[in-house]
Amino acid sequence: MRFLLDDEQREFARSLDGMLTAAGTPAVVRAWSTGDHGPGRALWARLAEAGVFALAVPEEQEGVGVRPIELAVGFTELGRHAVPGPLVETVAVAALLDHLDDTAPATAWLPGIASGKTAASLCLLTPDSPYALDADAADVVFVVTEDTVRVAESAGPVQPSADPARRLARPLGGTVLAQGPGVRAAAAHAAGIAALATAAQALGLGRALLDRTVDYVKQRTQFGRPIGSFQAVKHRLADTLIALEFAQPLIHASAIALAAGQPDCARDLAAAKVAAGEAAYGAARTALHCHGAVGYTEELDLSLWIRKARALRTAWGTPAACRARVLTG
Amino acid sequence: MDLSFSPSEDAFRAEARAWLTAHVPDTPLPSLETAEGFAAHREWEHTLHADRWSVVSWPEEYGGRGASILEWLIFEEEYYAAGAPGRVSQNGINLLAPTLFEHGTAEQRARVLPPMASGDVVWAQAWSEPEAGSDLASLRSTARRTDGGWLLAGQKTWSSRAAFADRAFGLFRSDPHTDKPHQGLTYVMFPLDADGVTVRPIGRLDGKPAFAELFLDDVSVPDEDVIGEVGQGWRVAMSTAGNERGLTLRSPGRFTAATDRLTALWRTTADPSDTALRDRVADAVIGARAYRLFTYAAASRLAAGGSIGAESSLNKVFWSDLDIALHETALDILGPYGELADHAAESPAHGSWAEGYTFSLAGPIYAGTNEIQRDIIAERLLGLPKGRR
Numbered sequence: 149m150r151f152l153l154d155d156e157q158r159e160f161a162r163s164l165d166g167m168l169t170a171a172g173t174p175a176v177v178r179a180w181s182t183g184d185h186g187p188g189r190a191l192w193a194r195l196a197e198a199g200v201f202a203l204a205v206p207e208e209q210e211g212v213g214v215r216p217i218e219l220a221v222g223f224t225e226l227g228r229h230a231v232p233g234p235l236v237e238t239v240a241v242a243a244l245l246d247h248l249d250d251t252a253p254a255t256a257w258l259p260g261i262a263s264g265k266t267a268a269s270l271c272l273l274t275p276d277s278p279y280a281l282d283a284d285a286a287d288v289v290f291v292v293t294e295d296t297v298r299v300a301e302s303a304g305p306v307q308p309s310a311d312p313a314r315r316l317a318r319p320l321g322g323t324v325l326a327q328g329p330g331v332r333a334a335a336a337h338a339a340g341i342a343a344l345a346t347a348a349q350a351l352g353l354g355r356a357l358l359d360r361t362v363d364y365v366k367q368r369t370q371f372g373r374p375i376g377s378f379q380a381v382k383h384r385l386a387d388t389l390i391a392l393e394f395a396q397p398l399i400h401a402s403a404i405a406l407a408a409g410q411p412d413c414a415r416d417l418a419a420a421k422v423a424a425g426e427a428a429y430g431a432a433r434t435a436l437h438c439h440g441a442v443g444y445t446e447e448l449d450l451s452l453w454i455r456k457a458r459a460l461r462t463a464w465g466t467p468a469a470c471r472a473r474v475l476t477g
Numbered sequence: 478m479d480l481s482f483s484p485s486e487d488a489f490r491a492e493a494r495a496w497l498t499a500h501v502p503d504t505p506l507p508s509l510e511t512a513e514g515f516a517a518h519r520e521w522e523h524t525l526h527a528d529r530w531s532v533v534s535w536p537e538e539y540g541g542r543g544a545s546i547l548e549w550l551i552f553e554e555e556y557y558a559a560g561a562p563g564r565v566s567q568n569g570i571n572l573l574a575p576t577l578f579e580h581g582t583a584e585q586r587a588r589v590l591p592p593m594a595s596g597d598v599v600w601a602q603a604w605s606e607p608e609a610g611s612d613l614a615s616l617r618s619t620a621r622r623t624d625g626g627w628l629l630a631g632q633k634t635w636s637s638r639a640a641f642a643d644r645a646f647g648l649f650r651s652d653p654h655t656d657k658p659h660q661g662l663t664y665v666m667f668p669l670d671a672d673g674v675t676v677r678p679i680g681r682l683d684g685k686p687a688f689a690e691l692f693l694d695d696v697s698v699p700d701e702d703v704i705g706e707v708g709q710g711w712r713v714a715m716s717t718a719g720n721e722r723g724l725t726l727r728s729p730g731r732f733t734a735a736t737d738r739l740t741a742l743w744r745t746t747a748d749p750s751d752t753a754l755r756d757r758v759a760d761a762v763i764g765a766r767a768y769r770l771f772t773y774a775a776a777s778r779l780a781a782g783g784s785i786g787a788e789s790s791l792n793k794v795f796w797s798d799l800d801i802a803l804h805e806t807a808l809d810i811l812g813p814y815g816e817l818a819d820h821a822a823e824s825p826a827h828g829s830w831a832e833g834y835t836f837s838l839a840g841p842i843y844a845g846t847n848e849i850q851r852d853i854i855a856e857r858l859l860g861l862p863k864g865r866r
Contacts, residue, residue, distance in 0.1 A: 149486070149547055150479045151773040152781065157478075217478050362859050377864030379848070382855035389854060390791050397770035398763070404480050419763045468752065471759035475740065 151397070153221065161221050164198055168229035174449040180232035181312035185285045188232050189267070195231070196264020204239035204341065206246060209258035214246065216341070216403040220348040224399075227352030227428075227460075230452045232313040234269040234282040236349065236464065240342035241268040241290055244297065247334035248326045253297075257288065270342075271319065272335050276465050277342075279307075283317035291319050292338075295331045298322040311455040336414070340406055342464040343417045347399050347424035350460045354392045354428035357435040357453050361385065365438055381438055388434045391427035398423045418465060418473035425461040425470075432457035480773065482551070489544070490551045493530070497559035500524060505827045508819065509563045510687035515599075515641040518565035522596025532570055532594045534725075539586065540594030546776045550728060557734035568637065569593045569600030571725055573646050576664070580705035580713045588701075589666070601639035601669065603647030603691055606632060611846050613648070614659035614711060618693065620649035627651070627703070629667060629696040637843075639689035640678035644668050648710045662710035666702040673697070683819070683835045724776065724785065726844060727796045729769035732803070735833070736765040738826070739807050747810045754810065761803040768796055787857035790850040797840030797847060804834035 153161075171191055180188040195201065200222045205211020219239060226235055242261050245254040260266030269286040271277050273293050283289045283303035291298045300319030307316050326334075362385060365376030375381050398420040405413035432454045436443040443450055461467065482490070506521065507514035525531035526540060534549040535541025544552065564570070574593060577586050592598040609616040618631025629649055639645060645667055652661030669676060673696040678686035705713035743758045771792070775785055807830045808815035819828025819835070841847040855861040 149482060149773060149777060150781070151770065151777045153478065358859075362861065366861065373864065374862050376855075376861040379852070379864065382859075382861050382864070383848070383851040385859055385861065386794070386851035386854035389859060390794055393788075393791050394764075394767040394771055394795055397774050398767050400478060400774075401480060401766075401770050404478055416766075419766055422759070423763055423767060468756065471756045471763075472752075474759040474762055475743075475755065 151400070153217075153400075157218060157221050160199075160218060161225055164195075164200070164222060164225040165228065167194065167198060168225060168231065171229075173229040173231055174452055177230055177232050177313050177452045180285075185233075188285070191231065192233060192267060193264045195226070195235075196262070200226070201238060201242070201264055202262040204242035205258045205262040206254075209246070209254055209262065211242075211258065211262040214243070214407075216344060216406040217400065219341070220344055220399050220403040223345045223348035224352035224355075227349030227354075227456075228356045230313070230353065230356070230456055232282075234267055234280075234286050236342050236345040237269040237281050237286070238267055239345055240338040240464075241270050241288075243341040244270065244290065244292070244334050244338035247330075247337045248297070249328065249330040250326055253325050260287075269317070269319075270338065271317075272339060274339075276339065276469060278318075279316035280319050281317075281463075282315050283319050284315060289317070289319045289322075290325070291322065292331065292335045295328055296324055297326040297331055297334075299325050309459055311459040313452065313456065314459055339464065340414060340417055343421045343470075344399070344403055344406060346460055346464040347395075347402075347417070347420045350424040350428035350457070351392060351395055351399055353453055353457055353460065354388070354395075354424070354431035357428070357431040357450070357457065358385065358388050358392065360450060360453075361388075361431075361435040361438045375438070384434050384438065388427075388431045391423075391430050395420070395423040395427040415474055418470035421465045422467050422470040422474070425465075425467060428457045429461045480770075482547075486548060486551060489548050490555060493552050493555040494559070496528060496530060497555055497561055500528075501559045501561045505560075505829065506562045508685060508828075508832060509565055510638070510681065510683075510685035510832075512641055512686075515565060515638065518562055519596045519599060521562045522564075522566050522599075526595040531566070531596065532574070535574070535590065535594065539590040546724065546779060547773075549725070550730065550772060550776060553728035553730035554733060555730070557728075557730040558737070560734075565638070566593060566596055566599055568602050569598075572602055573600050573666075575725075576646075576704055576713060576716075579716060580664075584701065585704065598644055599638070599642045601636045601642035601645040601689075603633035603636050603639070603645040603667075605635045607634055611849050614657075614662070616648060616650065616662070618647070618649050619653070620651040620663050620665055620698075621695075622651075623697070626697060626699040627663075627665065629665065629673075629693045629698055632690060632692055634679075634690040635843075636689045636691055638687050639669060639676055639691060640686055642669060645691065646704075648714055651710075652708055659711040661708050662714075663707050664704040664710040664713045665698055666704065667693075667696055667698050671696050671698075681835070682838065683832070724772060724779075724789070724792070726789075726793070727800075727840075729765070729772045732765040732796060732799055733769055735800075735803055736761045739803055739810075742807060742810055742826075754806070757802070757806040757809075761799065761806055764795070764799040764802070768792075768799060771795075787853050790845075790853040791858075793844060793850045794841075794847045794854070797837075800837040800840050801834075804830060804837045808834055 176187045202211040203215045203219045207213050266287045269280040269283045269289045271280040280289050289300040299322050301321035304318045304320035368375050402416035402420040405416045506517040509518050532541040533544040533552050606616050620627040648662045651663040655661035673694040675692040677690050679688035817824040819831035
């Protein structure tokens with residue numbers, strides 16, 4: 149038993165955090181929201197250089213081997229900086245292709261995913277995954293229908309999300325890539341990785357919202373005192389921290405279960421997804437409230453985090469679906 | 478990251494489980510909060526102690542097994558999963574003993590710990606006073622110097638099971654002329670049957686006489702019963718609040734066992750189409766799992782040489798809220814049967830949900846109210862400015 153991140157994992161988080169801080173992600177998110185994917189793809193390449201996508205790709209496909217714990221660590225940092233793009237979908241595609249009976253699709257696509265050349269999107273056409281995120285910005289889009297994987301012909305109709313950095317597509321047509329009972333198992337693996345990466349992203353997002361709000365309430369003065377000295381404000385922020393702190397070990401433990409291929413890992417992932425999604429959403433509500441009216445504006449960068457929290461709460465496993473899974477396995 | 482147990486930890490778990498299977502009473506003991514139940518639970522402490530299961534984490538010389546924190550967590554998981562009785566000695570074991578290990582003398586440890594381990598001496602805490610609750614440092618009870626000892630005077634209250642216990646520990650003002658309220662306090666142990674002590678039982682919310690107030694009228698206590706330095710009582714009392722005590726006050730095993738029972742109750746009794754109820758059961762399961770994992774992480778940090786400190790306040794708020802939520806959910810599943818008093822003939826599960834619910838209601842209040850804990854979290858973990866309480 150040593151339920152702690154090791155030095156290397158912590159250093160990975162620190163270096164990603166440093167790189168993303170320096171990159172100034174709010175400008176990247178705003179560009180992405182207007183359909184200018186250039187800065188986002190440039191950042192994508194740097195994330196690939198840092199090894200983020202290779203963590204979802206086996207060594208024989210030019211990755212570093214599938215490492216769910218490191219993926220969770222990495223996606224926490226991506227969430228902390230609200231990095232845009234089909235990040236979760238790309239690593240989920242890696243899991244999907246890696247688990248197909250036929251290795252040809254993996255050989256065709258995974259090296260590009262690991263190197264950052266390929267941004268992929270995915271929808272499973274299940275209640276958890278009706279849309280392909282940012283399909284219009286992805287290089288390739290995969291659609292799973294029951295026991296069939298298709299490569300979509302086009303992104304299809306695209307709709308805006310309440311988070312302007314996300315666009316939701318219904319991909320059209322395409323050619324069959326794989327078919328058979330093995331597809332269902334592969335899709336389950338993809339959904340598992342997607343739930344883990346989304347939960348980790350939510351955790352990072354929530355931590356960033358809390359950090360920004362703590363900074364704000366220390367400097368914002370009313371009635372002659374920083375509002376952060378008022379108990380009503382303090383206690384709300386304390387509750388936000390509690391929710392985040394207790395979500396984190398659920399994420400790490402579910403990553404361990406996933407890495408070990410434990411049969412009940414779907415239940416553990418569901419628990420992590422609910423806890424992290426609710427913690428991040430609660431953090432967004434608290435951040436909005438404690439910032440007051442300025443928090444309600446689009447121009448404050450805080451809005452980039454607030455709106456994503458709502459989206460991640462339901463992406464890749466709604467709270468209700470996950471709670472049901474916790475009890476039914 | 479590693480969540481697995483070593484072969485020796487697995488063996489420890491197996492040994493504990495086998496012992497508990499052989500010894501845990503088939504029918505629950507009478508309520509710990511009554512005189513009859515208190516005596517039965519003291520007897521159970523003797524049984525635990527006879528095979529060295531009463532204080533597993535203590536050194537062997539005091540009746541323990543020198544168990545690691547992780548082994549202690551394993552023992553607690555097995556203990557509550559086995560449905561074993563509540564621990565009548567918990568205040569002594571969880572609150573006084575850590576203080577003695579850190580601040581006591583060898584003589585005090587040798588004298589106090591073995592009878593605590595055996596249940597021969599059961600301890601009550603005497604912190605709160607009528608005018609000193611959350612603001613504990615404003616306490617007024619005094620310790621006055623006499624030849625070779627002290628005279629204790631004043632009133633303590635909300636002392637759990639003091640009506641049945643043997644001895645108590647608390648803070649007393651030994652120097653009335655200090656600049657700040659938390660200075661000039663001294664940590665003292667005293668017998669509850671001494672001359673000058675009057676114990677008045679107070680009925681709890683469920684009517685059980687398990688609360689008490691203590692009136693102290695120049696109770697004579699020798700110097701040997703002062704823990705730590707005279708005048709340093711506040712520091713002595715608080716120093717153990719932030720280390721393992723933050724972990725050991727309420728072990729995760731309690732909540733994993735309770736949520737297992739809740740899940741079983743839900744599966745056998747509840748309407749499966751009631752998704753609102755299902756969500757609450759799921760949240761209890763998720764909460765208990767989160768608390769268990771959070772504690773493993775904290776234990777790992779301690780084992781790696783780290784410390785806990787103000788983070789124990791995160792624990793306190795989390796488990797006390799979880800405890801209430803899971804008991805409320807159980808009572809709602811039981812529907813009209815949830816109203817039955819725990820000692821009613823038809824009370825489900827021998828009244829354990831009803832009594833557990835009443836007990837859970839105290840969680841956000843004792844051991845530092847959750848408002849105090851949230852202040853600590855905000856100020857020490859988030860770095861927010863101090864303000865008026």
